[in-house]
Amino acid sequence: MRFIENRKYLAIITFFIILSSTSIVFLYIIVNTPDNISQEQDTILPNVIILSSIQDSTVSSTILIDMNATDANGISSYAIYIDGVFRSGTKSYSWDTTQDGDGIHTILCEATDPFGNTGSDLISIIVDNGGGADTKFV
Known part of the structure; x- marks a missing residue:
């Protein structure tokens, strides 16, 4: 399992402590990550x-x-x-x-996924409310 730096992970940690007759403590940690959390970076x-x-x-x-x-991975x-x-x-x-x-006006719509990737769509439209030309060029 590979964890990526600066990412948040949900982990379920189970501790097992075993005492021996010589009072040495052994600690076992098992880390389980849910299947729905990607362990690779989404690009x-x-x-x-x-x-x-x-x-x-x-x-x-x-x-x-x-x-x-x-x-x-959904949209955040x-x-x-x-x-x-x-x-x-x-x-x-x-x-x-x-x-x-x-x-003329531009409309930009963006969506960002949980990994910070942003996709977009851009269009231009013409507004005509009968108020004369107040054209904005972008």
């Missing part, structure tokens, strides 16, 4: 797909940004950014586009 990025917004589409008012993320955190500004730490976000102005 595979989570797969992230933005579900609700289509690349280069024109939107207005409030839209739902929704992502799907998968990884063999999510992040949604609009024009590089963090908006949500969840899988979905209701974006009031009237607060950011008309023009």
Whole structure:
């Protein structure tokens, strides 16, 4: 069994103490790690797909940004950014586009697995709320 430095492991430790007639104490430690904890470093990025917004589409008012993320070891955190500004730490976000102005905007969705690998999906959309051009280039 190989443990990786700076990682947390769940261990079940059982102690056996055997006393001999000469009062020498022998201590045996058995360490068991559950099968669901990987003992090797995962280097595979989570797969992230933005579900609700289509690349280069024109939107207005409030839209739902929704992502799907998968990884063999699960997902430990999510992040949604609009024009590089963090908006949500969840899988979905209701974006009031009237607060950011008309023009081109980027949406970045990220998911991080328990090993710190981060996968992402990035799209650009056009906001048109009829308020004139306030284009942001990112």
